[in-house]
Amino acid sequence: MKKLVAVCMVALMALAGCSNNGSGNGNGDANNGGSANAGKELVVATFDMNGDFHQSAGFGNSSYDKNVRDLIHGYSPVAFTSEGEWIVDETVIKELVKSEDADGNTVYTWTLNDGLKWNDGEPVTADDYVFAYLVGGSPQLVAAGASETLGENFVDYEAYHTGETDVLGGVKKVDDQTFSVTVSKDRLPYFWELSFMRVYPYPMHTLAPDATIESTDEGSKLVGDLAEAVNKFGSDYRFAPTVSCGPYSFISFENKQVKLVKNDNFAGTWDKKTPSIETIIVKTVNATLDVDMLVNGEVDIVQGVVEGDKIEKAKAAENVQESTYARNGFGNVPMHTDFGATKEKEVRHAIAYILDKDDLINNILGGYGTTVNSDYATAYWTYQVKKAELDSKLINYAFSIDKANAELDNSSYKFEADGVTPFDVTKAGEGYYRHNAAGEELVITHLGTNDNPVTDTIELQLKQNAPKVGIHFNIERTDFAGLLDAYYYGATKPEGERKYNTFNMASNFDDAPDPYYSSYACDFAGTPSNATNTCDPELDEIIQRLRHTPSEDTETFADIWVEYQVKWNDIMPMVPIYANQYYDFADADLNGFNTTPFASWAQIICDMSWK
Incomplete structure (x- = not known):
């Protein structure tokens, strides 16, 4: 019941098909054995997999690993x-x-x-x-x-x-x-x-x-x-x-790709469908080239495309089809709330104010997104019924240097290096940073991933904006596995080994989107199940009332959900950046490619077949 199926914001992230058990394929094709695509394997583009393909999420919950798990279990x-x-x-x-x-x-x-x-x-x-x-x-x-x-x-x-x-x-x-x-x-x-x-x-x-x-x-x-x-x-x-x-059997994970073959012993999905695509290759690709590879026929599925230029390129290709839906999640910059300067709520607020979300949406998503201000997906039913009330109650962290400075003036970081002289915002700039009374400098160290346009944009924004509010900003890069390790296991590392306050990630909500399991409950602080290490007794109390609402009492649930969002919006354990439409693209010859906010390509594998 975890939410944080972590998605690196890289893109801001054999017969064929599936059949009803014993009765042809799920799209009505009785037999495609004579087609040109008969025996064709399905090649799916993905980003760095962590290699955890077990049934549970106890060792980490990368969404790229989860696609493989959904196929084999x-x-x-x-x-x-x-x-x-x-x-x-x-x-x-x-x-x-x-x-x-x-x-x-x-x-x-x-x-x-x-x-x-x-x-x-x-x-x-x-x-x-x-x-x-x-x-x-x-x-x-x-x-x-x-x-x-x-x-x-x-x-x-x-x-x-x-x-x-x-x-x-x-x-x-x-x-x-x-x-x-x-x-x-x-x-x-x-x-x-x-x-x-x-x-x-x-x-x-x-x-x-x-x-x-x-x-x-x-x-x-x-x-x-x-x-x-x-x-x-x-x-x-x-x-x-x-x-x-599950519908497929794991064969290997070598050279950054997973090979799977059809499990002939699989009894079927809940709606009695079994797979007929013989072989699936889930292949790690360069995020900047995935759509080009699809257009060129090197891969058959590209998932979760959000960049505007890539969306337009895929839409223009005659050999590509699309499936689009409101994403069941949002892009974000999570923060370790137990470490360094990001322990303080006012610092977290300030970081939210100096990130220009509209600029990120325009430059990275090509305008295919909207800003969000709390822990919700626009696809979720409570947002649909409570949107107006929510918008009226949440703090809107629109870009503002003045508001960021005002927040920091209310933090402990309101002095010059001597820990006594008040920080002068008119002097703010490179080399003139905020300190607390102990003389500790306000330093934020961010970890992003390699070859990632989001990391690039965050670096440009924060290197420009952080000095204006007295923050000494540093950035480092790693691969996706390194990012997950630092994020999920930061609290378990010796004090001298911790160095990161913020990360660029994205989160997809679980099928049971219980916030108790999604990095905010005190019970899990210091573990991968609470990666932000948030612990707020008032938030915990709201979470418990929310989750223990009877399933038939949707009205009460929605009211408490708003209360939760307002409190989360104040605590700000991560900076919500954007909500967006997901564009999944596939080879035009693939039948049944109808992904939804609640069903990935892996979860509907038994609906797909080659023409």
């Missing part, structure tokens, strides 16, 4: 449709029984359909789901560096997660095809309740072949070496999950 009891609706996946689940135990907790009992298989032909059983919870909730996984919270809403989770007991009380195996999970009554109501049930099975026969599941009325435990299983998962399997149960 499957069989969650619940699915999220391309229309944004949570449903029970009847391809996986034969029966769901929802009940209440003697203590008032809610019990979900799931019975699997017969015949579900891993790609190696082994059966998928209840053991694999229980095993997933035992690994995902284990203290051993935390010790391995993950911030996984799988099963945290179930009874007795905390005792298991902290190592107090080796029995996970809220998860039970009933028989080989049936397991149950018990949601603690203090976690309900929850606005996205069905999302609690999203879990992907882990291949127990691969990760713990000699172990068994022991399940009693007290819960479940692994009889075997859990630490060894976690080690296999965290050090080997997460990078090369060759045993999986």
Whole structure:
């Protein structure tokens, strides 16, 4: 349930197709075996992948890795449709029984359909789901560096997660095809309740072949070496999950490209579709050349294009089709709120004021975007119904040197180098910087990515504007993996190794956009699940009221959502830069290419086929 599917703002970021199970392809083509495209592999352009292809997001959540994960993992009891609706996946689940135990907790009992298989032909059983919870909730996984919270809403989770007991009380195996999970009554109501049930099975026969599941009325435990299983998962399997149960099987990740082949054992998506494209190559490309490569036939899909010149070039090409939609996220500059000068809210406000968002939108997006001022996507339903109220209540951080100086005058950085003499804004410029009473200079060090026009524009803007408000601005560059490491794991590094205050990123919202899991809850401060390391008790209280609104009470939810946005807008843990339309482009010969704010190309792979 994490939001921060991190997207580097690089661009501001064999048969073919998919078929209904046993009945041709999802677009009505009964057989394209005789077409010129028969056997053609699908080549998808992407940016730097981190190589974490496991089922969870506990070790990081790059959206480029997630596309691969969506292709190779499957069989969650619940699915999220391309229309944004949570449903029970009847391809996986034969029966769901929802009940209440003697203590008032809610019990979900799931019975699997017969015949579900891993790609190696082994059966998928209840053991694999229980095993997933035992690994995902284990203290051993935390010790391995993950911030996984799988099963945290179930009874007795905390005792298991902290190592107090080796029995996970809220998860039970009933028989080989049936397991149950018990949601603690203090976690309900929850606005996205069905999302609690999203879990992907882990291949127990691969990760713990000699172990068994022991399940009693007290819960479940692994009889075997859990630490060894976690080690296999965290050090080997997460990078090369060759045993999986999604529509595609992982073959390799070499030379910055992933090779996947069709999984013939895949039973189907929630709407009974199976893949027919035999081979997929997900290929890292230069962000400045991706559209050119598509036009030239070197790749077949380019995703998330936002730069105006690239959009116009793709639109003009006769061999290219488009799918466009309001992005379920926004571009931003996140800040570590626990480190250096960005600990202070006034400094964060000032940074927001000296970034000229309109200039970024015009120069990078070619005008294909709008400014935002808080933690929302314009595609989300609450924004649609609360836009006018929200706009009237939020601080508009439009470019202003004067307002930035006013904010900093209210910070601790209001002196010259002696820590006594008031800073004189009329002297502001290179070499004349703000200091606090201890004589510490106001320094902001930004980390961006290589060959990135957004990094270039941020550098130009802040080198020009930061001295005008007394900020000594520095910038460094790295690859995307380095950016993610510094951002997600900054708080875990020794004090002498930390150096970055700000980053250029973008965020896409999860299917259950719970802000508790999206870098702002005190419970996760200092972990990758709260990468900004924000901790504000008032914000936490609003978040809890928001998430525990009954799912049917949409009016109350929307009202609290506005309250959350107003508070977030004041705290400003990241500078929202833009909301925009996403343009996904594909070879014109690809059928079924209909991406949405809630469904990427990887999630609709079983709708696509070659003409």
